[in-house]
Amino acid sequence: MAAGEGASGPERDLRWRPDTQLEEIAAQLQELSRVKDRMQGLLDAVLSISRELELSEVLHRIVTTAMELVGARYGALGVLHRSGRSLEQFITAGLSDEERARLAGIDFPRGRGVLGHLIHHPEPLRVENIAAHPSSVGFPPGHPRMGTLLGVAVSVRGKIYGDLYLSERHDGRPFDREDEAVIVSLAAAAGIAIENARLYGSVRDSAEHFQRLLLPTLSDLSPFQGAAVYRPAADPGRLGGDWYDAILLPDNVCAAVIGDVLGHDLLAAAAMAQTRNMLRALLYDRRTPPSGIFRQLDDTLDAITDLPITTACLARIEAQGTGYRVHWSSAGHVAPLVVHPDGRTEYLDAEPGLPLGVDPGQHRPDHVRVLPAGSTLVLFTDGLVEHPSHSIDYGLDRLAELAGARPGLPLEDLVRTLIDNHPGEGHDDMAVLAVRTPSPGAGPDRVG
Incomplete structure (x- = not known):
């Protein structure tokens, strides 16, 4: 008999115990690694959810993240009605296009059956067979087969x-x-x-409501037409400094101005x-040219306020012969855009001058350009065209193309189109003001 053959009892236990212990230790280490990975996954999930700021995105991210953590095929988040007795919103994830198509026309659950059980009994719920649960009322036609369920209540401020x-x-x-x-932790x-x-x-x-309260509702500019739109910055609490105004003056001249105060806070909004x-x-x-108005404004603001640096463009539009002329001055602002009745576009590029609040004593230039009847003058702030991935010239070209493709569009629709399809980044507030001279049929004699 070979050496070691026939070993039994304590002698055999001593020989096999180290191998068994090593296997147990390996299994424990593997389990610890798995738990660690899952905890890391939970931490990553919490960070992922916390990065979102839009509520709709947060709700959807919660569902998809929960599915990933437990390897679930389907997930949903039911938002309770104020009464707390039914669901008013139901966010789903995991359904295929075919499954969604089969459910087309079927309203989302209102909180009956097993889902309703969790509403009225908000303790965590695990179900191995939904159909066998006492509260089950079945699924609507076309609903994918579901047998297991894990439900957890989500509380905000204890509610x-x-x-x-x-x-x-x-x-x-x-x-x-x-x-x-x-999932309870999540x-x-x-x-x-x-x-x-x-x-x-x-x-x-x-912030948006406060900003809009500070901006005017355009008055009747007849026989001119005017429209304006403002869109706040994407970041919360960033009160914008963009502003505009358009008025019909006693001498039948339409004055239009747009500006941008440096900063995004209460000081900028107040300024x-x-x-x-x-x-x-x-x-x-005063009936002085726009440059004179800017000089007086700069002197006055310098004397009585601590005004942040401000860019602005002021234009006077008045009848001249069979057409019109625009007399404008810029205080460091982006050039206005003219859209001709036939769709041609041009920027009124000229010496911009210094922004307000830099040096009130500096000379401010004036510029004049003849406009045909039916032309549209578009003034806007730089947030509409600035983007870190391309030059401002690219943004200006895209804006001109957008405006020129719609020369006869009603002004309310035009300014909305420009701000909805702007080539800018969208992280700054934006304002657009458009003034259209009377059409050829109206006649400039109605203006002055």
Whole structure:
């Protein structure tokens, strides 16, 4: 018999125990690694959700992130109605195009059945067979087959905001306690992300509302036509310094101005309002050319306010012979765009002068250009054309193409089209002001 053959009892245990222990240690290390990876995945998921600021994006990201964490094929987030008794919104993920097509025309769940159970009993819920659950009421026609469910409530400031639902693990197994623990942790972070997104939206809406209150509603400019549009910066709380105004003066001249105060805070917004109001008073009081108005405005603001640097462009549009002329001056502002009735476009490029608030004593140039009847003068702020990935000339060319393709478009539609399709980055606030001279049939004698 070979050496070692027939070994038994304690002698054999001593020989095999090290191998067994090594296997156990390896299994434990593997489990620790798996847990570590899952915790890292949870941390990454929390960071991913927290980066989103738009509420709609946050809600969708919560669903898709939860699906990834537990390997679920389907996911949904039901947002509760204020009453807390039903769902008013249902965000889904995981459905194929074919599955969505089969559900076309079927309203989203309102909170009955197993989904309703979680609404009224917000403790975490794991179901291995949805059809066998006492609260089950079945699925609507065309709904994909779902057997398992993991449901967790999402709270915001201690109040149930909605419920997160997951169904069908890819590996075919039911959801377990570990899945539940991970999703409960995610739901806690989701509540914070939702609250942040709601605060973001509230701040953004308040800033936009405040900004719009400071901007005028254009008065009747007849026989000229006028329209303006403003869009705030994408970042919340960034009060813009963009402003505009257009008025018909007592001498039947249409005055149009647009400007941009440096900064994005309350000081910039207040300075914008001061500048616009003071400029309107000067326009009514004086018949001097635009350069003279700017000089007086610069002197006055320098004497009585601490005005941030401001760019602006002021134009007077008046009848001349059978057409019109525009008399303008620029304080460091981007050149205005003229759209001719036949769609030709040109920028009124000329010496821009210094911005307001730099040196009130400096000479300010004036410029004059004849405009045919039916022409449109477009004044805008640089946020409309500036983009870090291309030159400002590229943005100006794209804007001119956009405006020239629609020469006869009603002004309200034109300014909306320009701001909706602008070539700029969109992270700065934007303003567009357009004034159209009377058509040839109207006759300039109606103006002056």
